[in-house]
Amino acid sequence: MKRPLILLGFASLLSGCSAQWGWYVVNPASPTGMTNLQFLLSGLYYTVLLSLTAISISVVTGLLVALPGLSDNRYLRSFNRVYVELVRAVPILVLILWVYYGLPQLTSLTISVFWAGVIALALSDSAFQAEIFRAGIQSINKGQYEAAHSVSLSYPDTMRFVILPQAIRRILPALGNQLVYMLKMSSLVSVIGMQELTRKANELVVTEYRPLEVYTVLVLEYLALILIVSAAVRWLERRMQTDERN
Amino acid sequence: MISTSAQPVIRMEGVSKFFGSFQALKDVSLNVNSGDRVVVCGPSGSGKSTLIRCINRLEKHESGSIIVDGVTLSDSRESLNAIRAKVGMVFQQFNLFPHLTVLENLTLGPVRARNTGKTEAAELAMRYLERVRIPEQAEKYPRQLSGGQQQRVAIARSLCMEPQIMLFDEPTSALDPEMINEVLEVMAELAASGMTMICVTHEMGFARRVADKMVFMDHGEIVEMSPPEKFFSTPESQRCQDFLQKILHH
Ligand SMILES: Nc1ncnc2c1ncn2[C@@H]1O[C@H](COP(=O)(O)OP(=O)(O)OP(=O)(O)O)[C@@H](O)[C@H]1O
Ligand SMILES: [Mg+2]
Numbered sequence: 001m002k003r004p005l006i007l008l009g010f011a012s013l014l015s016g017c018s019a020q021w022g023w024y025v026v027n028p029a030s031p032t033g034m035t036n037l038q039f040l041l042s043g044l045y046y047t048v049l050l051s052l053t054a055i056s057i058s059v060v061t062g063l064l065v066a067l068p069g070l071s072d073n074r075y076l077r078s079f080n081r082v083y084v085e086l087v088r089a090v091p092i093l094v095l096i097l098w099v100y101y102g103l104p105q106l107t108s109l110t111i112s113v114f115w116a117g118v119i120a121l122a123l124s125d126s127a128f129q130a131e132i133f134r135a136g137i138q139s140i141n142k143g144q145y146e147a148a149h150s151v152s153l154s155y156p157d158t159m160r161f162v163i164l165p166q167a168i169r170r171i172l173p174a175l176g177n178q179l180v181y182m183l184k185m186s187s188l189v190s191v192i193g194m195q196e197l198t199r200k201a202n203e204l205v206v207t208e209y210r211p212l213e214v215y216t217v218l219v220l221e222y223l224a225l226i227l228i229v230s231a232a233v234r235w236l237e238r239r240m241q242t243d244e245r246n
Numbered sequence: 247m248i249s250t251s252a253q254p255v256i257r258m259e260g261v262s263k264f265f266g267s268f269q270a271l272k273d274v275s276l277n278v279n280s281g282d283r284v285v286v287c288g289p290s291g292s293g294k295s296t297l298i299r300c301i302n303r304l305e306k307h308e309s310g311s312i313i314v315d316g317v318t319l320s321d322s323r324e325s326l327n328a329i330r331a332k333v334g335m336v337f338q339q340f341n342l343f344p345h346l347t348v349l350e351n352l353t354l355g356p357v358r359a360r361n362t363g364k365t366e367a368a369e370l371a372m373r374y375l376e377r378v379r380i381p382e383q384a385e386k387y388p389r390q391l392s393g394g395q396q397q398r399v400a401i402a403r404s405l406c407m408e409p410q411i412m413l414f415d416e417p418t419s420a421l422d423p424e425m426i427n428e429v430l431e432v433m434a435e436l437a438a439s440g441m442t443m444i445c446v447t448h449e450m451g452f453a454r455r456v457a458d459k460m461v462f463m464d465h466g467e468i469v470e471m472s473p474p475e476k477f478f479s480t481p482e483s484q485r486c487q488d489f490l491q492k493i494l495h496h
Contacts, residue, residue, distance in 0.1 A: 146304055147341035147400075151355030151407055152330040161354055165345050 025210040026217050036204055040217055043200035047225070050114065050189060050196060051182045054121035058182075059175070061122065062129020067159075069134045080130065087127035093188050096120040100192045117189035125182055132178070136171035137163055169240050176233030180226050187222075197221055255280045255411065255442055256301060261310035263296055263466075270296040271307065272466040278459075280410075283437045284444045285453040285474075288463035289489060294446040297463065298413045301444070302333040315410060331360075334404030338416040340396045342388040348375070348399050349384040352406045360407070367406075374402040378432050394425030398432055405436075412436065414445040448493055454478060462486045 026040070027033035069080030090098075100116035103109075111119075140163050148158040168175075190199035201218040205211045254277035263271035270293045278284055286294050299305040300312060303319055303326060312319040317328045343351050352371035356362040362370065375381040378398035380391075388396055397417055404412060414433065418426040430452045437443055437456045447453065453460060453474060460477035462470040462485075470477065470486045481487050 141341075143337060143339050143341035144343065146335075146337065147343065147403075149304060149330065150302060150333075150335040151403060152327070152359035153355065154359070157358045161358065162343055166343075169345070 020212060022210050023213055025204075025208045025213050036208065036214075037217070039204060040197070040200050040214070040221065043195060043197035044221070044225070046114070046194060046196040047183065047186050047198075050117050050121065050186045050194065051179065054118045054125065054186070055179055055182050057118065057122035058125035058129050058178075061126035062131075063133050063164075065126060065130035066133035066137065069130065070137055080134075084127045084130055087123060090124070092120065092124045092185050093191065095124050096188055096192060099123075113189070113192050113194045116192060117186070117194050121182060121185060121189070124185075125178060128178060129175075132171050132174045133167065136167035136174075139170055140166050172233065172237050172240065176230065176237075179229055179233070183225060183229065184222065253280075254278055255282075255315050256444075257311075257313040258301075259311050261300060261307045261312060263293075263300060263305060263307045270466050271300070273310070274466075274468055275310075276461065276468060276471075278411075278442065278444065280442055281440050282442055282459055283457050284459045284461060285457040286444060286446045286461045286463060287448055287450075287453070287489070287493070288469075292463040293466040294463055295415050296466075298335075298415055298444055298446060301411075301413060302335055303329055304335075331407070332410045333413060334407055334409035334411070335413045336397070336400050336404055336415070336417045338419050340388070340393075340400045340420070342396055342400055342403070344388050347385055347387055348380075348391070351388070351399060352403050355403070355407050370406055371402070374405045375399075377405070377435075378402045379428075392425060393421045394428045397421065397425075397429045401429075401432055401436070411442045411444070414443065414447065416446050416448070418447065418449060450478075450490075450494060462489065464489070 024030060024033055026037050028037055065080055065083050068076035069084075071077055096117065099120045100111065100113065103116070103119075104111055144162055144166070145158060148162045153162065186194075186196060187198035190196060190202060193199065197218060201214050205214050208214065256276070256278035258274060258276040261271055261274045262269060274293075274297060276284075276297075286297065288294055296305055300307045300319075301314065306321075307319075314329055315332050317325050317332070319325055319329060343354070346354065349368060349371055352374065353362075353364070353367040356367040356370060357364060372381055372384065375384055378401055380395055380398055380402075383391055383395060383399070388399065391399065397420075401417075417433070418429050421429065426449065430449060433443070433445065434452065434456050445452075445457075457474045460470075460472055460474050461468055462477070462481070462483075464485050469483050470481060472482075477486075478490065481490060
């Protein structure tokens with residue numbers, strides 16, 4: 001329980017500055033404050049689950065969209081361009097609303113809030129992933145393809161064992177950025193009622209009328225989450241770099 | 247040493263290759279018999295790399311025909327696979343897979359493309375690493391090796407596919423002078439074992455010692471083709487004489 005303690009320190013520091021603060025709403029020392037804090041933190045589960053599910057799907061989709069973009073075939077390349085330009089042009093919030101309210105009308109399928117959020121976030125992110133993968137794959141020296149060719153590797157094997165492992169090491173920082181971006185964008189799914197961090201904060205604000213304190217806690221929640229993710233990505237980069245560079 | 251058979255193992259006839267409107271190979275014909283050691287030389291941009299890259303289809307020729315051990319090179323998948331299985335290639339820049347260990351570099355082809363078992367592939371790899379005299383480097387990554395060692399790994403990687411023909415594209419040009427000999431030594435041993443080889447190189451000492459056919463190219467054409475004794479003592483064309491003059495006197 002280190003976090004509430006830090007928050008408490010932070011709170012007492014700020015409470016002296018202005019009469020506007022009312023930290024009691026999230027004061028872990030008081031029973032209601034503690035309940036409120038737990039309520040806010042309980043959104044963490046869906047924020048993380050939503051973001052990780054969406055980014056897993058968008059990485060795979062992005063790769064599948066990137067590959068035709070590298071083809072010699074003009075039509076495959078235009079498929080890549082059209083997909084990227086189209087998807088990139090739609091604001092994420094609009095995509096979320098469209099998938100949640102629009103798509104069921106089109107397909108007569110009801111879609112859960114969670115999956116609507118995942119689909120919208122993944123779709124939107126996949127266009128960026130496609131560009132990242134394309135650049136990463138293009139940065140690999142042509143000699144690697146030629147060497148793979150000369151030891152008889154098929155195209156899928158060349159990609160899987162030679163090109164992608166090197167490309168992924170190079171794009172790891174960009175993938176890390178996308179995950180951070182995804183964690184932040186997942187807050188938009190609160191508008192369709194996903195019980196993630198932002199939604200929880202909104203609900204608490206409505207009952208407690210303390211937006212300043214509640215949203216400050218929300219900011220700190222995202223900050224902590226993203227610092228942890230950044231550290232994890234940097235650790236992964238270092239680990240992978242130990243066996244790179246020619 | 248294997249005696250040369252009557253049927254050439256590589257048969258190029260009237261091969262032309264264009265890059266856009268630029269003609270890199272002009273109506274080139276070349277026969278290579280099994281066990282032949284051909285050394286190709288010529289000024290920069292003369293089409294040496296293009297010539298040998300057409301043989302394993304890293305480049306597609308536009309006209310003429312290339313037949314390698316009975317297989318006519320074409321766009322068909324079967325011919326492509328057959329050619330790649332028969333022909334190994336060593337590059338100027340080594341082109342090792344930097345994210346894989348030496349051993350993994352050697353076993354990837356056999357395991358994925360020839361369905362060799364992992365242990366069997368590793369044994370094969372160790373055999374060839376011993377042949378290029380660096381078995382102790384098996385677990386290292388390419389960047390941890392010297393240039394000469396890297397190129398020997400690249401040769402071993404090619405040999406692991408057990409090709410019938412080996413192509414070398416300036417294998418020592420990217421090396422520091424003190425490392426050139428260790429690579430040439432390995433290549434000379436390979437030649438002595440009867441491997442059919444085409445080497446693009448300007449190492450004329452090596453050529454004299456190993457080649458049984460010299461090819462001189464200029465402007466996309468084979469200008470001169472003769473046994474090394476004749477090639478070095480009495481080259482016929484002026485262009486070849488000039489080239490040899492330049493390269494031997496420095
Ligand atoms: N991919 C390509 N696109 C366009 N032109 C090319 C390409 N590859 C080679 N060329 C041109 O074809 C000609 C022959 O090139 P090639 O690489 O075969 O020469 P080379 O004899 O191997 O020269 P070097 O000794 O410099 O390696 C050169 O003029 C080169 O500029
Ligand atoms: Mg060349």
